[in-house]
Amino acid sequence: MPENTVTTLLAPMELDDVVDAFAYIRALQAGDIDTACAVADDTGPEQLHRLLLDVAARVFIPVTAEDDHDGEPCAHSFLAAALGRLLLELLCHSVCLANAQGVADTITRFTENILTEDHGDVADVLRQLEAAGMKQAMEADPAHRTTA
Numbered sequence: 001m002p003e004n005t006v007t008t009l010l011a012p013m014e015l016d017d018v019v020d021a022f023a024y025i026r027a028l029q030a031g032d033i034d035t036a037c038a039v040a041d042d043t044g045p046e047q048l049h050r051l052l053l054d055v056a057a058r059v060f061i062p063v064t065a066e067d068d069h070d071g072e073p074c075a076h077s078f079l080a081a082a083l084g085r086l087l088l089e090l091l092c093h094s095v096c097l098a099n100a101q102g103v104a105d106t107i108t109r110f111t112e113n114i115l116t117e118d119h120g121d122v123a124d125v126l127r128q129l130e131a132a133g134m135k136q137a138m139e140a141d142p143a144h145r146t147t148a
Contacts (some may be wrong), residue, residue: 010054010057010058011140012133012136012137012139012140012141013051013054013055013058013133013136013137014137014141015134015137015138015141017051017054017137018055018130018133018134018137019130019134020039020042020043020048020051021048021051021052021054021055021133022055022126022129022130022133023035023039024036024039024040024043024048024052024100024104025052025055025104025107025108025126026123026126026127026130027039028101028104028105028108029104029108029122029123029126030123036101036104040100045099045100048100049099049100049103052100052103052104052107053103055107055129055133056103056106056107056110058129058133059107059110059111059115059129060110079114082113082114083114085113086109086110086113086114089109089113090106090109095109108122108126111125111126111129
């Protein structure tokens with residue numbers, strides 16, 4: 001089987017990249033367009049787009065990677081249907097995945113539709129994802145490690 005992002009681990013993001021990406025995502029999710037625009041201006045459109053795609057990979061891939069349970073239905077067996085509904089929702093709303101706002105919106109919708117129960121607290125789940133990304137980035141960068 002050729003290696004791809006499902007079969008190989010993703011390298012951790014840089015700490016500042018995690019902060020910038022989630023600042024933009026959370027600002028859009030909260031409807032704070034001024035903050036989202038400020039983050040986008042500071043980061044730059046191409047860099048922000050790349051960061052959001054990195055976050056999307058880290059959000060989508062672990063959830064959509066199916067476990068092998070000898071062909072028996074498991075929790076992941078029904079994920080394809082949920083992802084299909086999400087794709088239809090994105091298409092119905094004309095979400096463009098070629099720009100930063102479209103990618104951030106997709107991450108938010110994925111979090112709402114797949115990662116929360118009954119469309120629970122999306123902002124809380126985004127904070128948890130951000131914290132996990134920051135922890136991974138800090139563990140990967142010796143300059144950010146604290147000594148015990």
